[in-house]
Amino acid sequence: MAVHTIALIVVSSLLLLSGCTSPPAAQSTATLFEGARLIVGDEGAPVENAAFVVENGAFTQVGRAGEVRAPDGAARVSLAGKTVMPAIIDAHGHLGYRRGASFRIENYTRENLLDHLQRLAYHGVAAFMSMGTERDLGYALRDELRAAPPAAVALFLTAGRGLAMPNGGPAPPLRDAPYGVSTPDEARAAVRELAAKKIDRYVKIWVDDREGQVTKLTPELFTAAIDEAHRLGLRTATHTQDREDVKAILRAGVDGLAHPPWRLGQEVDEELVALFKERPHVFVLLTLWGTRNQIFGPRPAWIDDPLLGETFTEEDIRLLENPKVPADAPARWKAGVVPRGVARLKAAGVRFGLGDDAGATNGAQYFGFGAHMEMASMVEAGLTPAEAITAATRNSAEILGLDRLGAVAVGKSADFIVLDANPLENIHNTRRINAVYLRGQAVDRAALRAKWTGARTTE
Numbered sequence: 432m433a434v435h436t437i438a439l440i441v442v443s444s445l446l447l448l449s450g451c452t453s454p455p456a457a458q459s460t461a462t463l464f465e466g467a468r469l470i471v472g473d474e475g476a477p478v479e480n481a482a483f484v485v486e487n488g489a490f491t492q493v494g495r496a497g498e499v500r501a502p503d504g505a506a507r508v509s510l511a512g513k514t515v516m517p518a519i520i521d522a523h524g525h526l527g528y529r530r531g532a533s534f535r536i537e538n539y540t541r542e543n544l545l546d547h548l549q550r551l552a553y554h555g556v557a558a559f560m561s562m563g564t565e566r567d568l569g570y571a572l573r574d575e576l577r578a579a580p581p582a583a584v585a586l587f588l589t590a591g592r593g594l595a596m597p598n599g600g601p602a603p604p605l606r607d608a609p610y611g612v613s614t615p616d617e618a619r620a621a622v623r624e625l626a627a628k629k630i631d632r633y634v635k636i637w638v639d640d641r642e643g644q645v646t647k648l649t650p651e652l653f654t655a656a657i658d659e660a661h662r663l664g665l666r667t668a669t670h671t672q673d674r675e676d677v678k679a680i681l682r683a684g685v686d687g688l689a690h691p692p693w694r695l696g697q698e699v700d701e702e703l704v705a706l707f708k709e710r711p712h713v714f715v716l717l718t719l720w721g722t723r724n725q726i727f728g729p730r731p732a733w734i735d736d737p738l739l740g741e742t743f744t745e746e747d748i749r750l751l752e753n754p755k756v757p758a759d760a761p762a763r764w765k766a767g768v769v770p771r772g773v774a775r776l777k778a779a780g781v782r783f784g785l786g787d788d789a790g791a792t793n794g795a796q797y798f799g800f801g802a803h804m805e806m807a808s809m810v811e812a813g814l815t816p817a818e819a820i821t822a823a824t825r826n827s828a829e830i831l832g833l834d835r836l837g838a839v840a841v842g843k844s845a846d847f848i849v850l851d852a853n854p855l856e857n858i859h860n861t862r863r864i865n866a867v868y869l870r871g872q873a874v875d876r877a878a879l880r881a882k883w884t885g886a887r888t889t890e
C-alpha cells in the first residue's frame with residue numbers, strides 16, 4: 432500500500448471518530464463510491480479497488496474498498512472497472528471572447544461567460560483562471576458565482592486586466608483589455624487598482640513585441656509591476672516567450688510563466704536552468720495546445736473523438752485541421768527544441784502546471800477539450816501520464832492557491848472525473864469521460880449536451 436493511502440486512512444478514521452457529534456442530517460447526504468482505480472493526483476501509484484465517501488460536497492474518507500466504512504444510510508455507487516482522477520484545474524485561458532468560430536469583444540456577455548464555464552465543467556475542469564483580459568461584468572459574475580456556485584459550472588478565477596505597453600498587449604480582440612502603462616508609477620497604479628478589484632492572486636504581465644508589431648514592456652516597467660504586486664501580497668505571471676526576456680523577468684522576481692521560456696529555435700541553456708534552480712517556486716505552464724498541428728499533424732487522429740461532437744459544431748471541429756502543416760511536422764517537433772527544453776526543465780525540478788490558453792488566439796474556442804489535449808501534448812513533450820495529470824490537478828491547484836482542489840483526499844472538495852479507461856496507460860483516456868462531479872454533485876452532462884447539440888440544428 433502506498434504511504435499516502437495509509438495516511439489518508441488514518442486521517443479519515445480520526446474524522447470518523449470525531450464525526451460522532453455531527454448532526455444526523457449530514458450523514459444522510461453521504462455517498463460511498465467503491466471499486467474504481469483511483470488516481471489521487473500525486474504521481475504515486477493508483478489505488479486499485481478504491482473507495483471514498485463524499486459528504487456535503489467534500490471527501491470525508493478515502494482508502495480501499497472494505498477499509499472505508501460508509502456512514503449509516505449512505506448511498507452506494509459502484510465504480511467497478513472505472514478510473515477516477517481529480518478534476519482538472521486550468522491555470523491559463525481567456526473567457527468570453529469566443530463564440531464558436533467567432534472571436535470578438537461583442538461576445539463578452541454574461542451568457543457567453545457562463546457557457547464557457549459550463550463547457551469546462553462538462554469536460555471535468557473544476558476551475559479556470561482567466562488570465563488578464565477581464566471586463567467589468569466578468570468581475571461581477573465571478574463574485575456572484577463565488578457566493579452561490581451553480582452545480583454545472585467551473586470555478587471562475589480572474590487575474591482581472593493585465594499590464595502591457597499602451598496598445599502593446601495580446602492580439603486583437605484582446606488587445607485593449609490590459610492597462611497600457613508607460614511609466615513605473617502607472618505600472619504601480621494599475622497593480623493597485625487590480626488589488627482593489629480583488630483579483631485572484633496573479634497580475635498578468637505581457638512582455639512581447641509580437642514579432643516587432645508592438646512595443647515591448649521595458650524591464651523598468653515590469654520590475655515596478657512585480658515589486659508593487661509583491662508589496663500588496665499578489666503574485667505575477669508573464670506572457671513572455673523570448674528566452675533572454677524570460678531571464679530578465681526571472682531576475683525581477685516573477686512568480687510564474689504562462690508560456691514556455693523559449694521561442695521556437697531557442698534552446699534552454701545553462702544560464703536559464705540555473706535561474707530556475709535558484710527559484711524553485713516559479714512555475715511554468717507549457718501551453719502547448721496552440722501548437723497542436725505541429726505536435727499531432729495536419730489532421731490529428733483525435734479529430735474523430737466523439738467527445739468533440741458533443742460540445743462543438745462541425746465547423747469548430749474542421750478548424751482543428753490545418754492542411755498547410757507538413758505530414759512530417761510531428762516527427763520534426765519530437766526531435767526539436769520543445770521536448771529538449773521540457774527535459775531540461777524537468778531535470779532542473781521546475782514545477783509544471785496546466786494552461787491551454789483556451790479562448791485566445793492559439794487556444795481558440797475549445798474550452799474544456801483543450802485542457803485534455805494539453806495533458807496529451809505534455810506527454811508528447813516528454814512527461815509521463817502521471818506527471819501530466821499531476822500538473823493538471825495538484826500542481827495547478829497549488830499555483831492558484833486552491834487549497835481544497837486538485838486531489839482526491841480527505842477534506843478536499845469532491846471534484847472528480849470518472850473515466851471508462853485508464854489514462855496512466857494512455858493519456859488520451861482522460862477524454863473517456865463517464866461522469867463529472869463538482870462539489871460532490873454530478874454534472875448533468877446529458878442536459879448540457881442537449882443544449883449544445885440541439886442548438887446546432889437551429890443555426
Ligand SMILES: [Zn+2]
Binds near residue numbers: 562
Ligand atoms: Zn493567454
